[in-house]
Amino acid sequence: MQMQTLSNMLERLPMKETHRLGIPILPGGLPLVGHAPFNLGDTLTFLRAAEAKVGPIFWMRSFGSEMQLVCMGEPGFELLKNRVTSSEFIREQAPEFIGDALLSQDGARHRNLRTPMSGPFTPRGLSSSGAATLSAEVIEASVASLPASRPFSLITETQKFALDIIFRVMGIDRSEIQEFNTNYREFTLGAFPLKLDLPYSPRWRARRGRAWLDARFSSLIAAARGRPEMPGTLSAMLAARDTEGQPLKEDDLISNLRLLALAGHETTASTMAWLGLVLAQRPDLWEKLREEATAAPGLPRSPEELKRHPFAEALFREVIRLYPPVSSTAREATEDLTLHGKLVPKGTMITVPLGTYGYDPANFPEPEKFDPSRWMGRRIPPSSIETAPFGGGPHFCLGYHLAWVEVVQFATAFARELSRRGVRPQLAPGVAPPKLRYLPFGQPPKKALIEFVPVV
Secondary structure, three states, rough: HHHHHHHHHHOOOOOOOOOOOOEOOOOOOOOOEHHHHHHOHHHHHHHHHHHHOOOEEEEEEEEOOOOEEEEEEEHHEEEEEEEOEEOOHHHOOOOOOOOOOHHHHOOHHHHHHHHHHHHHHOOHHHHHHHHHHEEEEHHHHHOOOOOOOOEEEEEHHHHHHHHHHHHHHHOOOHHHHHHHHHHHHHHHHHHOOOOOOOOOHHHHHHHHHHHHHHHHHHHHHHHHHOOOOOHHHHHHHHHHOOOOOOOOHHHHHHHHHOOOOOOHOOOHHHHHHHHHHHHHHOHHHHHHHHHHHHHHOOOOHHHHHHOOOOOHHHHHHHHHHHOOOOOOOEEEOOEEEEEOOEEEOOOOOOEEHHHHHHHHOOOOOOOOOOOHHOOOOOOOOOOOOOHHHOOOOOHOOOOOOHHHHHHHHHHHHHHHHHHHOOOEEEEEOOOOOOOOOOOOOOOOOOOOEEEEEOOO
């Protein structure tokens, strides 16, 4: 609230420059850091308020004298198709962290990498590879071990088993999970653009973690080549072929295994935690989920079994809509563009706020209301705008179906286990309903504790 008041005061100050290239510059901002402090945390509220003030395309002040162009609405979403934009700048911005993974590739190179990786991540592929069974096993065991008699942080727990799931799905043995977790945590320090490279600095530790992961992934690949029957997505990826009929090269496999661990961990953990926190505040939704989950023979492991869990799926989609794990993405213009009637020059970096599309009343009546019924009884799959939290175009999230399966499995396991115990979830005493904040993912705060109480 104090930051918002400060922002309102700053907006009243005269600005030397109100437009750039005919596009409005968002008023307000602080010296040196611009709008960055206001854009951190409650990002979606800030961006939606900015759109209401200056329109769907605007410049936002960043650190120093830098400006960031934000494009909202349908024209922004169209940029994700990469017909007149590129994602390759990501490789230059994070060479050690992202490298040559799918996220930083475009065109033929991207298609050649994505084609052999896509099949194992479809609902059918997840079922046939055994990945859905592996995730179900981890989720059932993890939910069964949740504390019974004390308040606890749900995001802390979901972060633990979401990483376990993604590593197990890759074919990593249970005995190695802890060591993989430790080195993965070191590798993720590379997400911070720190140039200091002294021994034991974050950058040094990130490179050490990456070297360990790469060596172990190389060993896993060698083992999987000799065991094509090994469950998980890695064996399926090795068996697949690109558009030229060639298997993936080892370097490409390693780069993308690193990316899968990153993309498939924090985002899924956040979604599971938000789902649990919503259920802790809505006994009516909890009862509907409990009835569906206990009527099923177990957790879904195939596309056919997923159909038995429409309410769990509706919860997944509504949580993703209102609590999207990622707030935005970016593209670089590869030619001069016209967006919302404004000319945007080639080479401009454009931010597309993915998380705002779920709050558009044109697509979602009463968008602030958590209402799973809006997804029930539909005969058509969600539209591209409705799945905007997963991106769009050729870079649409590869793990979309895996996240869908995992979260439905989690919701079902959560309801079945708590029903077995004769309890239901609720927020711990003194805990206020948590709000969505991005630092950098949209995770609930660790202090948002829940507890289990007897059903009366």
